[in-house]
Amino acid sequence: MKQLRRLAVLLLLLPLVAVPAGAASEARPNIVLILADDLEYGVLEHFPTITSQLVRQGASFDHAFVTNSWCCPSRASILRSQYVHSHTVWTNTAPEGGFDRFYTAGLDRSTIGTWLRGAGYRTGLMGKYLNHYPGDSAPATYVPPGWDQWAVPVKRLYEEYDYTLNENGELVDYAWGEEDYLEDVLARKAKDFVSAPGPQPFFLYLAPVAPHNPANPARRHADAFPEAKAPRPPSFDQPDVSKEPMWMRELPRIGPSGAEHIDERYRSRLRAMLGVDDMVNTVVGALQAAGKLDNTYIFLASDNGFHLGTHRLRQGKTTPFEEAIKVPLVVRGPGIAPGSTIGAMVQTVDYAPTFAELAGVAPPAFCEGRSLVPLLRGASPPEWRRNALIEFARPTNASLAEQTRVPAYTALRTATHTYVRYVTGETQLYDLTTDPHELNNLAATADPALLRDLQARLDLMRTCSGPTCRTADVWGG
Secondary structure (H helix, E strand, C coil), X not given: XXXXXXXXXXXXXXXXXXXXXXXXXXXXXXXXXXEECCCCCCCHHXXXXXXXXXXXXXXXXXXXECCCCCHHHHHHHHHHCCCHHHHCCCECCCCCEHHHHHHHCCHHHCCHHHHHHHCCCEEEEEECCCCCCCCCCCCCCCCCCCCCEEEEEEECCCCCCCCEEEECCEEEECCCCHHHCHHHHHHHHHHHHHHCCCCCCEEEEEECCCCCCCCCCCHHHCCCCCXXXXXXXXXXXXXXXXCCCHHHHCCCCCHHHHHHHHHHHHHHHHHHHHHHXXXXXXXXXXXXXXXXXXXXXXXXXXXXXXXXXXXXXCCECCCCCHXXXXXXXXXXXXXXXXXXXECCCEEHHHHHHHHHHHHCCCCCCCCCCCCCHHHHCCCCCCCCCCCEEEEECCCCCHHHHCCCCCCCEEEEECCCEEEEEECCCCEEEEECCCCCCCCCCCCXXXXXXXXXXXXXXXXXXXXXXXXXXXXXXXXXX
Protein backbone atom coordinates (compact mmCIF):
# COMPACT_ATOMS: atom_id res chain seq x y z
CA MET A 1 0.00 0.00 0.00
CA LYS A 2 2.84 2.41 0.91
CA GLN A 3 4.51 1.68 -2.42
CA LEU A 4 1.26 2.47 -4.27
CA ARG A 5 0.95 5.77 -2.38
CA ARG A 6 4.55 6.70 -3.26
CA LEU A 7 3.84 5.87 -6.92
CA ALA A 8 0.71 8.01 -6.88
CA VAL A 9 2.65 10.94 -5.40
CA LEU A 10 5.36 10.58 -8.06
CA LEU A 11 2.76 10.52 -10.84
CA LEU A 12 1.21 13.70 -9.47
CA LEU A 13 4.59 15.39 -9.42
CA LEU A 14 5.62 14.38 -12.94
CA PRO A 15 3.82 17.25 -14.76
CA LEU A 16 5.67 19.72 -12.55
CA VAL A 17 9.11 18.55 -13.66
CA ALA A 18 10.73 20.91 -16.15
CA VAL A 19 11.33 19.45 -19.62
CA PRO A 20 14.76 20.30 -21.05
CA ALA A 21 14.62 22.66 -24.02
CA GLY A 22 14.08 20.69 -27.19
CA ALA A 23 13.34 17.39 -25.47
CA ALA A 24 9.63 17.54 -26.25
CA SER A 25 9.91 19.55 -29.44
CA GLU A 26 11.29 17.16 -32.03
CA ALA A 27 8.17 17.58 -34.16
CA ARG A 28 8.40 21.36 -34.22
CA PRO A 29 9.87 22.56 -37.51
CA ASN A 30 13.05 24.49 -38.06
CA ILE A 31 12.65 27.90 -39.72
CA VAL A 32 15.11 29.80 -41.92
CA LEU A 33 14.44 33.33 -43.19
CA ILE A 34 16.81 34.53 -45.93
CA LEU A 35 16.19 38.25 -46.39
CA ALA A 36 17.85 39.89 -49.39
CA ASP A 37 18.49 43.65 -49.39
CA ASP A 38 16.73 45.73 -52.08
CA LEU A 39 15.86 42.72 -54.25
CA GLU A 40 13.12 43.53 -56.73
CA TYR A 41 10.29 41.23 -57.78
CA GLY A 42 10.67 39.17 -60.95
CA VAL A 43 14.37 38.23 -61.10
CA LEU A 44 14.60 34.92 -59.22
CA GLU A 45 14.73 32.95 -62.47
CA HIS A 46 18.31 34.18 -62.98
CA PHE A 47 19.58 32.21 -59.98
CA PRO A 48 19.84 28.43 -60.47
CA THR A 49 19.80 27.20 -56.88
CA ILE A 50 17.05 29.54 -55.76
CA THR A 51 15.02 28.39 -58.75
CA SER A 52 15.63 24.65 -58.34
CA GLN A 53 15.64 24.36 -54.55
CA LEU A 54 13.11 27.01 -53.51
CA VAL A 55 10.84 28.10 -56.38
CA ARG A 56 10.33 24.60 -57.82
CA GLN A 57 10.20 22.97 -54.40
CA GLY A 58 7.99 25.54 -52.72
CA ALA A 59 5.28 28.17 -53.08
CA SER A 60 5.77 31.60 -54.67
CA PHE A 61 3.66 34.56 -53.55
CA ASP A 62 2.86 36.89 -56.43
CA HIS A 63 1.29 39.66 -54.31
CA ALA A 64 3.74 40.22 -51.45
CA PHE A 65 4.18 43.83 -50.33
CA VAL A 66 6.23 45.77 -47.81
CA THR A 67 4.95 48.20 -45.18
CA ASN A 68 7.57 50.75 -46.20
CA SER A 69 9.89 50.61 -49.20
CA TRP A 70 12.99 51.51 -47.19
CA CYS A 71 15.33 49.17 -45.34
CA CYS A 72 15.07 49.95 -41.63
CA PRO A 73 11.33 50.65 -41.33
CA SER A 74 10.64 47.48 -43.32
CA ARG A 75 12.98 45.36 -41.19
CA ALA A 76 11.41 46.71 -38.00
CA SER A 77 8.03 45.56 -39.31
CA ILE A 78 9.48 42.11 -40.00
CA LEU A 79 10.95 41.79 -36.50
CA ARG A 80 7.79 42.90 -34.64
CA SER A 81 4.81 42.48 -36.99
CA GLN A 82 3.82 46.13 -36.77
CA TYR A 83 3.06 48.81 -39.33
CA VAL A 84 5.38 51.79 -39.34
CA HIS A 85 2.96 54.11 -37.53
CA SER A 86 2.96 51.59 -34.65
CA HIS A 87 6.67 50.82 -34.27
CA THR A 88 7.58 54.44 -35.28
CA VAL A 89 10.91 53.54 -36.92
CA TRP A 90 10.14 55.95 -39.75
CA THR A 91 13.48 56.22 -41.55
CA ASN A 92 16.96 54.69 -41.78
CA THR A 93 18.59 57.27 -39.51
CA ALA A 94 18.32 58.86 -36.07
CA PRO A 95 16.43 60.46 -34.50
CA GLU A 96 13.23 59.19 -36.14
CA GLY A 97 14.63 55.91 -37.41
CA GLY A 98 17.51 53.50 -37.76
CA PHE A 99 18.84 51.22 -35.06
CA ASP A 100 18.91 54.21 -32.71
CA ARG A 101 15.13 54.55 -32.75
CA PHE A 102 14.51 50.80 -32.45
CA TYR A 103 16.94 50.50 -29.54
CA THR A 104 16.05 53.62 -27.54
CA ALA A 105 12.34 52.82 -27.82
CA GLY A 106 13.02 49.37 -26.32
CA LEU A 107 11.59 47.59 -29.34
CA ASP A 108 14.33 44.95 -29.38
CA ARG A 109 13.03 43.57 -26.08
CA SER A 110 10.18 41.84 -27.91
CA THR A 111 10.86 40.49 -31.40
CA ILE A 112 10.48 37.21 -33.23
CA GLY A 113 13.88 36.31 -31.74
CA THR A 114 12.72 36.67 -28.13
CA TRP A 115 9.41 34.93 -28.81
CA LEU A 116 10.95 31.84 -30.36
CA ARG A 117 13.89 31.65 -28.00
CA GLY A 118 11.44 31.83 -25.09
CA ALA A 119 9.61 28.87 -26.62
CA GLY A 120 12.73 26.71 -26.66
CA TYR A 121 14.09 27.48 -30.11
CA ARG A 122 17.78 28.01 -30.77
CA THR A 123 17.97 31.35 -32.53
CA GLY A 124 20.50 33.07 -34.77
CA LEU A 125 20.72 36.35 -36.67
CA MET A 126 23.52 36.63 -39.23
CA GLY A 127 24.05 39.53 -41.62
CA LYS A 128 22.39 42.92 -41.77
CA TYR A 129 20.32 43.84 -38.71
CA LEU A 130 19.11 47.46 -38.74
CA ASN A 131 20.65 50.47 -40.45
CA HIS A 132 23.40 52.27 -38.51
CA TYR A 133 23.73 49.47 -35.96
CA PRO A 134 25.18 50.00 -33.39
CA GLY A 135 25.91 53.69 -34.05
CA ASP A 136 26.31 55.81 -30.95
CA SER A 137 23.36 54.24 -29.15
CA ALA A 138 24.94 51.01 -27.95
CA PRO A 139 28.41 49.46 -27.62
CA ALA A 140 29.86 47.89 -30.77
CA THR A 141 29.66 44.55 -28.95
CA TYR A 142 25.94 44.89 -28.18
CA VAL A 143 23.84 41.78 -28.88
CA PRO A 144 20.06 42.33 -28.66
CA PRO A 145 17.88 40.02 -26.55
CA GLY A 146 16.61 36.82 -28.12
CA TRP A 147 19.60 35.68 -30.17
CA ASP A 148 21.79 32.70 -29.26
CA GLN A 149 24.08 33.26 -32.24
CA TRP A 150 24.86 36.73 -33.56
CA ALA A 151 27.10 37.70 -36.50
CA VAL A 152 26.31 41.21 -37.69
CA PRO A 153 28.53 43.78 -39.48
CA VAL A 154 29.35 46.89 -37.47
CA LYS A 155 31.68 48.56 -40.01
CA ARG A 156 31.59 48.89 -43.81
CA LEU A 157 28.35 46.99 -44.07
CA TYR A 158 27.85 47.11 -47.83
CA GLU A 159 31.37 46.62 -49.15
CA GLU A 160 31.38 42.79 -48.79
CA TYR A 161 35.15 42.88 -48.07
CA ASP A 162 37.22 44.66 -45.37
CA TYR A 163 34.50 44.79 -42.70
CA THR A 164 34.07 43.98 -39.01
CA LEU A 165 31.56 41.52 -37.57
CA ASN A 166 30.15 41.49 -34.08
CA GLU A 167 30.33 37.75 -33.43
CA ASN A 168 28.47 37.04 -30.20
CA GLY A 169 29.91 40.15 -28.56
CA GLU A 170 33.41 39.89 -30.00
CA LEU A 171 34.60 42.15 -32.84
CA VAL A 172 36.27 40.21 -35.65
CA ASP A 173 37.92 41.90 -38.64
CA TYR A 174 37.77 40.47 -42.16
CA ALA A 175 40.06 41.52 -44.99
CA TRP A 176 40.25 41.26 -48.79
CA GLY A 177 40.73 37.53 -49.35
CA GLU A 178 38.18 35.66 -51.41
CA GLU A 179 37.35 33.69 -48.27
CA ASP A 180 36.38 37.00 -46.59
CA TYR A 181 33.50 37.73 -48.97
CA LEU A 182 30.61 38.50 -46.62
CA GLU A 183 27.98 36.25 -48.22
CA ASP A 184 30.41 33.31 -48.04
CA VAL A 185 31.31 34.03 -44.42
CA LEU A 186 27.63 34.15 -43.50
CA ALA A 187 26.99 30.95 -45.45
CA ARG A 188 29.69 29.10 -43.51
CA LYS A 189 28.30 30.32 -40.20
CA ALA A 190 24.79 29.36 -41.29
CA LYS A 191 26.02 25.89 -42.24
CA ASP A 192 27.48 25.38 -38.77
CA PHE A 193 24.29 26.70 -37.16
CA VAL A 194 21.84 24.47 -39.01
CA SER A 195 24.13 21.42 -38.78
CA ALA A 196 24.47 21.50 -34.99
CA PRO A 197 23.48 18.13 -33.50
CA GLY A 198 20.52 17.63 -31.23
CA PRO A 199 16.72 17.70 -31.46
CA GLN A 200 16.24 21.36 -30.44
CA PRO A 201 14.46 23.25 -33.26
CA PHE A 202 16.07 26.42 -34.59
CA PHE A 203 15.17 29.74 -36.15
CA LEU A 204 17.79 31.38 -38.36
CA TYR A 205 17.42 34.92 -39.71
CA LEU A 206 20.02 35.12 -42.47
CA ALA A 207 20.37 38.59 -43.96
CA PRO A 208 22.88 39.06 -46.81
CA VAL A 209 23.43 42.62 -48.02
CA ALA A 210 23.19 41.76 -51.74
CA PRO A 211 22.07 43.23 -54.05
CA HIS A 212 22.19 46.58 -52.21
CA ASN A 213 24.46 49.24 -53.74
CA PRO A 214 27.34 49.13 -54.51
CA ALA A 215 26.43 45.49 -55.26
CA ASN A 216 29.95 44.09 -55.05
CA PRO A 217 30.02 40.48 -56.28
CA ALA A 218 32.34 37.69 -55.25
CA ARG A 219 35.37 37.66 -57.55
CA ARG A 220 34.26 34.34 -59.05
CA HIS A 221 31.09 36.07 -60.27
CA ALA A 222 32.66 39.29 -61.56
CA ASP A 223 32.11 38.45 -65.24
CA ALA A 224 28.65 36.89 -65.04
CA PHE A 225 25.67 38.20 -67.04
CA PRO A 226 27.80 40.10 -69.59
CA GLU A 227 24.85 40.83 -71.91
CA ALA A 228 22.07 41.37 -69.36
CA LYS A 229 19.96 44.51 -69.65
CA ALA A 230 17.48 45.95 -67.20
CA PRO A 231 13.85 45.27 -68.12
CA ARG A 232 12.20 47.90 -70.31
CA PRO A 233 8.52 47.93 -69.27
CA PRO A 234 6.32 50.78 -70.56
CA SER A 235 7.13 52.72 -67.38
CA PHE A 236 10.87 52.80 -68.20
CA ASP A 237 11.94 56.44 -68.66
CA GLN A 238 8.25 57.34 -68.49
CA PRO A 239 7.60 59.85 -71.29
CA ASP A 240 4.53 61.62 -69.90
CA VAL A 241 4.47 62.68 -66.24
CA SER A 242 2.15 65.66 -66.66
CA LYS A 243 -0.52 64.19 -64.33
CA GLU A 244 1.97 63.18 -61.65
CA PRO A 245 2.99 64.94 -58.41
CA MET A 246 5.62 67.66 -58.55
CA TRP A 247 8.44 65.38 -57.38
CA MET A 248 7.95 63.28 -60.51
CA ARG A 249 7.45 66.18 -62.89
CA GLU A 250 10.87 67.46 -61.82
CA LEU A 251 12.64 64.25 -62.80
CA PRO A 252 14.66 64.54 -66.02
CA ARG A 253 14.41 61.94 -68.78
CA ILE A 254 16.95 59.13 -68.56
CA GLY A 255 18.01 58.94 -72.19
CA PRO A 256 20.33 56.40 -73.88
CA SER A 257 23.40 57.23 -71.78
CA GLY A 258 21.46 56.92 -68.54
CA ALA A 259 19.98 53.63 -69.72
CA GLU A 260 23.48 52.22 -70.23
CA HIS A 261 24.40 53.07 -66.63
CA ILE A 262 21.20 51.40 -65.45
CA ASP A 263 22.08 48.26 -67.39
CA GLU A 264 25.49 48.12 -65.75
CA ARG A 265 23.91 48.53 -62.31
CA TYR A 266 21.47 45.74 -63.15
CA ARG A 267 24.35 43.43 -64.10
CA SER A 268 26.16 44.25 -60.86
CA ARG A 269 23.06 43.43 -58.86
CA LEU A 270 22.59 40.08 -60.59
CA ARG A 271 26.26 39.23 -60.00
CA ALA A 272 25.98 40.11 -56.31
CA MET A 273 22.88 37.93 -56.00
CA LEU A 274 24.86 34.92 -57.22
CA GLY A 275 26.54 35.03 -53.81
CA VAL A 276 23.10 34.67 -52.23
CA ASP A 277 22.35 31.82 -54.63
CA ASP A 278 25.51 30.08 -53.41
CA MET A 279 24.42 30.77 -49.84
CA VAL A 280 21.10 29.05 -50.46
CA ASN A 281 22.98 26.09 -51.92
CA THR A 282 25.16 25.88 -48.78
CA VAL A 283 22.18 26.06 -46.41
CA VAL A 284 20.06 23.55 -48.30
CA GLY A 285 23.02 21.18 -48.61
CA ALA A 286 23.80 21.44 -44.90
CA LEU A 287 20.19 20.76 -43.97
CA GLN A 288 20.11 17.76 -46.30
CA ALA A 289 23.36 16.34 -44.89
CA ALA A 290 22.09 16.78 -41.33
CA GLY A 291 18.79 15.06 -42.12
CA LYS A 292 16.84 18.22 -41.29
CA LEU A 293 15.68 19.50 -44.67
CA ASP A 294 12.31 17.73 -44.62
CA ASN A 295 11.41 19.41 -41.31
CA THR A 296 12.60 22.91 -42.21
CA TYR A 297 10.72 25.86 -43.65
CA ILE A 298 12.91 28.13 -45.78
CA PHE A 299 11.61 31.62 -46.56
CA LEU A 300 13.32 33.80 -49.17
CA ALA A 301 12.19 37.43 -49.19
CA SER A 302 13.36 41.03 -49.56
CA ASP A 303 13.00 44.13 -47.42
CA ASN A 304 11.90 46.26 -50.39
CA GLY A 305 12.00 46.45 -54.16
CA PHE A 306 14.10 48.69 -56.39
CA HIS A 307 13.69 51.03 -59.35
CA LEU A 308 15.90 50.58 -62.36
CA GLY A 309 14.72 53.24 -64.79
CA THR A 310 11.00 52.88 -64.17
CA HIS A 311 9.04 56.12 -63.71
CA ARG A 312 12.23 58.04 -64.60
CA LEU A 313 13.97 56.76 -61.45
CA ARG A 314 17.49 55.68 -62.37
CA GLN A 315 17.74 53.75 -59.10
CA GLY A 316 16.27 53.64 -55.62
CA LYS A 317 13.15 52.87 -53.65
CA THR A 318 10.92 54.76 -51.12
CA THR A 319 8.11 55.23 -53.69
CA PRO A 320 4.58 53.78 -53.64
CA PHE A 321 5.03 52.25 -57.11
CA GLU A 322 4.95 48.48 -57.64
CA GLU A 323 8.70 48.36 -58.36
CA ALA A 324 9.43 49.54 -54.81
CA ILE A 325 6.64 47.97 -52.74
CA LYS A 326 6.25 44.55 -54.37
CA VAL A 327 8.82 41.95 -53.35
CA PRO A 328 9.64 38.30 -53.99
CA LEU A 329 8.52 35.78 -51.38
CA VAL A 330 9.13 32.04 -51.78
CA VAL A 331 8.59 29.40 -49.10
CA ARG A 332 9.67 25.78 -49.08
CA GLY A 333 8.77 23.38 -46.29
CA PRO A 334 6.60 20.54 -44.96
CA GLY A 335 3.14 20.42 -46.49
CA ILE A 336 3.81 23.07 -49.15
CA ALA A 337 2.92 22.08 -52.70
CA PRO A 338 6.08 22.17 -54.86
CA GLY A 339 6.00 24.69 -57.68
CA SER A 340 2.78 26.29 -56.48
CA THR A 341 1.74 29.95 -56.62
CA ILE A 342 -0.24 31.81 -53.95
CA GLY A 343 -2.22 34.82 -55.13
CA ALA A 344 -3.40 36.19 -51.78
CA MET A 345 -2.18 39.65 -50.78
CA VAL A 346 0.44 39.45 -47.99
CA GLN A 347 2.75 41.92 -46.26
CA THR A 348 5.98 41.84 -44.32
CA VAL A 349 4.02 42.19 -41.06
CA ASP A 350 2.82 38.64 -41.72
CA TYR A 351 6.21 36.96 -41.44
CA ALA A 352 6.62 36.99 -37.64
CA PRO A 353 3.09 35.67 -36.90
CA THR A 354 3.78 32.91 -39.43
CA PHE A 355 7.02 31.92 -37.70
CA ALA A 356 5.24 32.05 -34.35
CA GLU A 357 2.44 29.72 -35.46
CA LEU A 358 4.87 27.28 -37.01
CA ALA A 359 6.74 27.23 -33.70
CA GLY A 360 3.58 26.87 -31.62
CA VAL A 361 3.95 30.31 -30.03
CA ALA A 362 1.23 32.88 -29.42
CA PRO A 363 2.54 36.24 -30.69
CA PRO A 364 2.12 39.34 -28.50
CA ALA A 365 -1.09 41.35 -28.67
CA PHE A 366 0.68 44.25 -30.38
CA CYS A 367 1.22 42.20 -33.56
CA GLU A 368 -0.70 43.50 -36.56
CA GLY A 369 -0.06 40.94 -39.29
CA ARG A 370 -1.61 37.60 -40.18
CA SER A 371 -0.13 34.12 -40.12
CA LEU A 372 0.49 32.74 -43.60
CA VAL A 373 0.27 29.15 -42.39
CA PRO A 374 -3.25 28.53 -43.78
CA LEU A 375 -2.12 29.77 -47.21
CA LEU A 376 1.01 27.62 -47.10
CA ARG A 377 -1.16 24.58 -46.41
CA GLY A 378 -3.40 25.28 -49.39
CA ALA A 379 -6.36 26.77 -47.54
CA SER A 380 -8.34 29.82 -48.64
CA PRO A 381 -9.37 31.69 -45.48
CA PRO A 382 -12.83 33.28 -45.87
CA GLU A 383 -11.58 36.62 -44.55
CA TRP A 384 -8.21 37.71 -45.88
CA ARG A 385 -6.41 40.99 -46.44
CA ARG A 386 -7.97 43.34 -48.99
CA ASN A 387 -5.91 46.39 -48.01
CA ALA A 388 -2.13 46.72 -47.85
CA LEU A 389 -0.79 49.82 -46.10
CA ILE A 390 2.46 51.51 -47.14
CA GLU A 391 3.80 54.50 -45.17
CA PHE A 392 6.80 56.73 -45.84
CA ALA A 393 8.43 59.68 -44.07
CA ARG A 394 11.45 61.73 -45.13
CA PRO A 395 14.43 61.98 -42.74
CA THR A 396 14.87 65.28 -40.92
CA ASN A 397 18.60 65.19 -41.63
CA ALA A 398 18.88 67.50 -44.65
CA SER A 399 21.77 65.71 -46.35
CA LEU A 400 20.11 62.32 -45.97
CA ALA A 401 16.80 63.72 -47.17
CA GLU A 402 18.47 64.45 -50.48
CA GLN A 403 18.73 60.69 -51.06
CA THR A 404 15.04 60.70 -52.00
CA ARG A 405 12.89 63.26 -53.76
CA VAL A 406 9.73 61.59 -52.55
CA PRO A 407 7.58 63.55 -50.06
CA ALA A 408 6.04 61.76 -47.08
CA TYR A 409 2.93 59.76 -47.96
CA THR A 410 0.50 57.04 -46.97
CA ALA A 411 -0.67 54.61 -49.61
CA LEU A 412 -3.20 51.84 -50.00
CA ARG A 413 -2.67 48.86 -52.31
CA THR A 414 -5.80 46.83 -53.03
CA ALA A 415 -6.41 44.03 -55.51
CA THR A 416 -7.41 46.58 -58.15
CA HIS A 417 -5.96 49.99 -57.21
CA THR A 418 -3.04 51.88 -55.74
CA TYR A 419 -4.08 55.09 -53.97
CA VAL A 420 -1.54 57.55 -52.55
CA ARG A 421 -1.88 60.72 -50.47
CA TYR A 422 1.23 62.89 -50.07
CA VAL A 423 1.88 65.34 -47.27
CA THR A 424 1.88 67.99 -50.01
CA GLY A 425 -1.83 67.34 -50.61
CA GLU A 426 -1.15 65.69 -53.97
CA THR A 427 -2.70 62.32 -54.76
CA GLN A 428 -2.20 59.40 -57.11
CA LEU A 429 -4.65 56.73 -58.19
CA TYR A 430 -3.93 53.86 -60.57
CA ASP A 431 -6.37 51.26 -61.85
CA LEU A 432 -4.15 48.18 -61.87
CA THR A 433 -6.60 46.12 -63.92
CA THR A 434 -6.27 48.42 -66.96
CA ASP A 435 -2.97 50.15 -66.13
CA PRO A 436 -0.63 47.63 -64.45
CA HIS A 437 2.43 49.79 -65.15
CA GLU A 438 0.87 52.79 -63.33
CA LEU A 439 1.19 55.31 -66.15
CA ASN A 440 -2.18 57.06 -65.90
CA ASN A 441 -2.85 58.94 -62.68
CA LEU A 442 -6.65 59.02 -62.34
CA ALA A 443 -6.82 61.03 -59.11
CA ALA A 444 -8.19 64.17 -60.78
CA THR A 445 -10.89 62.42 -62.81
CA ALA A 446 -11.91 59.31 -60.83
CA ASP A 447 -15.40 58.64 -59.53
CA PRO A 448 -15.71 60.58 -56.23
CA ALA A 449 -17.35 57.54 -54.61
CA LEU A 450 -14.29 55.43 -55.41
CA LEU A 451 -11.98 58.07 -53.95
CA ARG A 452 -14.08 58.30 -50.77
CA ASP A 453 -14.02 54.53 -50.39
CA LEU A 454 -10.26 54.29 -50.83
CA GLN A 455 -9.65 57.22 -48.49
CA ALA A 456 -11.86 55.66 -45.81
CA ARG A 457 -10.00 52.37 -46.10
CA LEU A 458 -6.66 54.17 -45.94
CA ASP A 459 -7.75 56.11 -42.84
CA LEU A 460 -8.70 52.89 -41.07
CA MET A 461 -5.36 51.28 -41.91
CA ARG A 462 -3.13 54.22 -40.97
CA THR A 463 -4.75 54.54 -37.54
CA CYS A 464 -5.12 50.84 -36.70
CA SER A 465 -3.33 49.20 -33.79
CA GLY A 466 -2.79 45.59 -32.82
CA PRO A 467 -5.78 43.35 -33.61
CA THR A 468 -7.80 46.24 -35.10
CA CYS A 469 -5.42 46.12 -38.06
CA ARG A 470 -6.80 42.69 -38.93
CA THR A 471 -10.25 44.25 -39.05
CA ALA A 472 -9.13 47.27 -41.06
CA ASP A 473 -7.25 45.20 -43.63
CA VAL A 474 -10.41 43.36 -44.73
CA TRP A 475 -12.75 46.36 -44.70
CA GLY A 476 -14.22 47.50 -47.99
CA GLY A 477 -15.22 45.88 -51.25
